[in-house]
Amino acid sequence: MAPARGPGGKEVLVHEIDRTDEYxxxxxxxxxxxxxxxxxxxxxPRLPTMHGHVNVDLFKLYKAVVDKGGYDELNKVQKAWGALAGELGMYFADNKGMGQLSFQLKQDFYRYLAAYWVQDTYGREPPPKEILEQQSCASKHGPVLTRTLENFKFSMRRAEESPTRDERPPESTPTSGNRASGRLREAPPQRVLFQPDAASNRQRNVSSHHNTPNSNMTQNNYHGNHTPQNHHHLPQQHNPNNPLHVIQAQQAALRGASSSFTPGNTEIASRLGDPIEPRPPISVPLRPVNTPGNNPVEFAKRQRLLKAQAAALGNVQVQARPVQPPGEYSFLCTEDKMLTRLAGFDGPNIYTRCLQALRSGIPAEQAFALNHLVKISYERGDKYKFDSFLGLAEGLIEKALEVGNLYYDVDWRISYSGEQDSSNLAVLDGLDGTSDILERIQTLKPKAVLDHLQPADFSDRLLRITEAVLTMRNMVMLIENAIYMAEVYPLRDVLCIILHLPDLEMLVEIKHFALDIAEQVTPWLLLDSSDPLYRTLLAQLNSTDRGTILTALRAISRISMNLEATNKLENVPVGVLQNINNWLLLNDEELMDACLDFLYQYTAVVANVESLLGAVNMENLVPHLVRLLAHGAKRVKEDKILEPEKKALCTEEVPPLPFDLHEQLRNTDEPTRCFSWLKTLFEEDAESHITQIAIWQAYQGSFGALAGVRSSLSAADFIRNVSHVFQHARAQIIRGPGEVQRFIIEGIRARTVPCHYETKEDYARCQWQIVKGAVEKRCNQFYLGGEQMWRHTLIAHLGIPIDENGKVENKEVTTSCDWACCVKYPTPRPLKLAELTRHIKTHFPAPQKRLQQDGPELATKRPRKSYITPAKTMSLTWEKTVVTSDERKPNVEQAAGIPLSAVLVLRNIARNIVKTESEEELLKQHEISGESGGWNEKLFRPVMTRLFEVMTENKALVGFYFLKYTHIFG
Structure with missing residues (x-):
């Protein structure tokens, strides 16, 4: 199951079907x-969830319900089905959606698993389908396990005998039952005002003559408490000689039928005016019976099966069932009567209405049906299936066949007899398809039709035909419908007929719809080289329309893709192969991808590789395929860390103040001198600290012992100045376990090398080795920039003077390079001074950019920390093509797109070209000329350098390269 987010935002599992052997x-x-x-x-079955529609795993559902005690036990617990849906990975955030989901899940178990559960778990005979599957799970007819015909009829009878709302006691009569049960008061019946009779006085007297006090009270109660309704009155038997009946008949004839007044004396009153409650309409379950008229696909399968059995038995004659004429329907009904339209019956739903209107043949009805079918197929394509509406596919195909009469003198029709009549060109074989459909189309004589000017009737007919084809196109986008239509052989004939219509602009749309249908259906078809549909699709590759070429290539490449059979793509014309070779040179990724898919299927067969060698120049095709290995590649740069960043340990050793800064600061007033000294020798570090005595002694050592230095600060003022210079530095007192108090300044540390307080440039340490007696030590003087360091080295260490103009005589000196860790000139040797100084300058630091002089961008840049040694990195660059990730291994990148298709085609060529006859002929020619190698050597040796380069940089394609090189170079 794929991870998703549930109602609470937590990661949950979405329900999926595990297609194991047990399932x-x-x-x-x-x-x-x-x-x-x-x-x-x-x-x-499909259920709607918050993550989209999911197919229910009936095996998981069955096991889950059985584990919880069964269907009946689960119904006893409130919201148990909703909780079960959540356990199975079905979720809804709102209560309304969850309620609908749980009900549909319960309905699926009730409809498909309840009877099986009774038999499988308890070994009993399940209840009949009339009281189980044909009833809704919402009906309260008792548990499924104990349901029988007797208790089912008893529950139905109790439901019919239960008092209706009109039979309940009025509100004026309080009952204890209502109060005890806590039920709400029901709304009183609506009052109807009394309407006096508009008949003559004589007639009213006649009526009042029969009214007794009891009848008057009954009359008032009736008019006051009874709401008249529109009822159907059934005739009652009466005596025609009774004068009362004659008078009532005369009154009814004068004032019309009325139920607003009924005499109360039942002994002398007629029962014609009694308000009669008719029986409600009975919902009769109907089930369509498969006939050749409403399900010709099923009968076509049976005819093909009988033919196969006859061929297997040899001389044994197998007689097929007689086929009824199309259009006959039969239904199962509970009574041997025609179902009539009852009062309040809404008629068939829109789906059945459109289906019957389409099959009626009436133009107005078909226009209504096709208009709605296009909308339904587009909006409800996920639920609109051909197998649920028998006859829909045949009706759409028959409508699409009418296109032949618009452009040719032919009326195509389908015969399901199983015998193909070649004498009548208009009759198509509905069982096995018309094998000579293309030859029949070629014999037709086209009509003279103007492309941009047609009669109204012609345009209306073409519009209806286009809507029929569009409906099929929308419906086959669903996999179930595509599989269904793959078994409908007349669809192939329709596609051939539409795609061979004249080249008119008015037909471009319907031809594209036909190609879309072919693209969705061909993965479920096995087409050989002589099949009319296969030849028709190959003919579309000679078109100049990009959309036609693209869709036709996809349809051909997908033939039998979902079947076990192999798509051999035989007898492809040479012109088509040359066109594909030329289309690969276009800068059209979509067309290029379709061509590579075709070549991948085509080059998988050895005979096709032989044909490709004769059709195109392979020495030009292979280098272009190698170029496509880097199609869409981007140059990627990545820094690899060789050594991580290092941070120097914090010490209390403060570096000495450079000589030039000492000269500048010795005559500077306080506290400016203190501020400059701190900025030169210290920097901020939140994780470090220095003791107050150490920093004070370092400051005193720099200025306090020298003569001529002006008065210095006190220790307390100096400590306060530290916080002024460094914002995050603060004086603290700490005491560790078993230690005495220590006064520290937290947030600063001594710099490893001094920094000029104005220019922020780092000083460099002179590392020239000085030998004094038996002791060898480094100079360790700090100088700003390589120029000062060079002058210091020449004068102090090499003893070479510099004139007033800053020039040095290039004389020969005998010396060595005593810079620390230098092995260039370890021993003294005679050298020209220019050569020696060029070497010495390699030890000096490179000149630094002054931030204040390089603009505000560098001035605001964070300065580099002296105590941090930067990481050593190495930059790598390579070409990265399109890759994708597998759902099962998200961290593993896999090749995709045009580079993957190109390498697969190259692998097929390298694998199969050595098996062709051309390989043997080339080897014989090389033996005569003294050369070596076959086609692989000839095609892949010139591009070997590029192949190795791409293989080195493109990690996702490495596996395919190794397989290919195995076939190329053994």
Missing amino acids: NKFIQDLTAFHEKRGTAFDPE
Whole structure:
């Protein structure tokens, strides 16, 4: 299951079907059970969840319900089905959606698994389908496990005998039952004002003559408490000689039928005016029976099966069932009567209405049906399936065949007899398809049709035909519909007919719809080289329309993709192969990808590689495919860390103040001198500290002992000045376990090398080795920049003077380079001074940019910390092509796109070209000329350098390269 987010925001699992062997066996047993029982069965019902529609794993659902005690026990617990849906990975954030989801989940178990559960778990015969599957799970007819015909009829009878709302006691009569049960008061019936009779006085007297006090009270109660309704009155038997009946008949004839007044004396009153409550309409379950008219696909399968059996038996004659004429429908009804339209019956739903209107043949009805079918197929394509509406596919195909009469003198029609009549060109074979459909189309004589000017009737007919094809195109986008239409052989004939229509602009749209249908259906078809649809799709590759070429290439490349059979792509014309070779040179990624998919399927067959060698120049094709290995590649740069960044340890050793700064600061007043000294020798570090005595002694050592220095600060003022210079530095007192108090300044540390307080340039330490007696030590003087360091080294260490103009005589000196760790001139040797100084300058630091002089950008840049040694890195660059990640291994990148398709084509060529006859001929020619190697050597040796380069940089394609090189160079 794929991870997702549930209602609480937590990561949850989405319900998916685990197609294990145990699951497949369970579905097979369940299918056989429903076939024997005669009930409908959907092995993968769909449910709407907050993550989209999911197919229900009936095996998981069955095990989960059984583990919880069964269907009846689960119904006893409130919201148990909703909790079960959550356990199975079905979620909804709102209560309304969750309620609908739980009800549909319960309905799926009730419809497909309840009967099987009774038989499988308890070994009992399940209740009949009339009281189980044909009833809703929302009906309260008792538990499923103990449901029988007797208790089911008893529950139905109790429901019919339960008092209706009109029969309940009025509100004026309080009952204890209502108060005890806590039920709310029901709304009183609506009052209807009394309407006096507009008949003559004589008639009113006649009516009042029969009214007694009892009847008057009954009359008032009736008019006051009864709400008249529109009822259907059934005729009652009466005596025609009774004068009362004659008078009532005369009154009814004068004032019309009325139920607002009924005499109360039932002994002398007629019952014609009694308000009669008719029986409600009975919902009769109907089930369509498969006939050749409404399900010709099923009967076509049976005819093909009988033919196969006859071919297997040889001389044994197998007689096929007689086929009924199309259009016949039969239904199962509980009564042997025609179902009539009852009062309040809304008629068929829109789906059935459109289906019957389409099959009626009436133009107005078909226009209504096709207009709605286009909308339904586009908006509800995920639920609109051909197998649920038998006859819909055949109706759309028959409508699409009418396009032949618009442009040719032919009326195409389909015959399901199983015998192909070649004498009548207009009759198509509905069982096995018309094998000579292309030859029949070529014999037709086209009509004279103007492309941009047509009659209204012509345009209307073409519009309806286009809508029929568009409906099929929208519906086959669903996999179930595509599989269904792959078994409908007349669809192939329709596609061939549409794609061979004249080249008119008015037909561009319907041809593109036909190609879209072919693209979705061909993965489920096995087409050989002589199949009319295969030849028709190859013919579309000679078109100049990019959309036609693109869709046709995809349809051809997907032939039998979802079947076990191999798509061999035989007998492809030479012109088509040359066109594909030229299209690869275009800067059109979508077309290029379709061409590579075609070549991948085509080069997988050895005979096709032989044909490709004769059709195109392979020595030009292979280098172009190698160039496509880096298609869309981007130059990627990545810094690899060789040594990580290091941070020097914090010490209380303060470096000495450089001589030039000492000369500048010795005559500076306080506290400016203190500020400059701190900025030169210290820097901020939140993780370090220095003791107050150490920093004070360092300051005193720099200025306090020298003569001529002006008065210095006190220790307390100096410590306060530290906080003024460094914002985050603060004086503290700390005491560790077993230690005495220490006065420190937290947030600063001594610099490893001094820094000029104005220019922020780092000083460099002179590392020239000085030998005094038996002691060898370094100079360790600090100088700003390489120029001062060079002058110091010449004068102090080499003893070479510099004239007033700053020039040095290039004389020969005998000396060595005593810079620390230098091995260039370890021993004294005679050298020219220019050569020696060029070497010595390599030890000096490079000149630094002064931040204040380089603009505000560098001035605001954070200065580098002296106590941090930067990491040593190495920059790597390579070409990165399109990659994708696998859901099972998200961290592993896999090749994708045009580079992957190109390397697969190259691998097929390298693998199969050595098996062709051309390989043997080339080897014989090389033996005569003294050369070596075959086609692989000839094609891949010139591009070997590029192949190794791409293989080195593109990690995702390395595996394919190794396989390819195995076939190329053995």
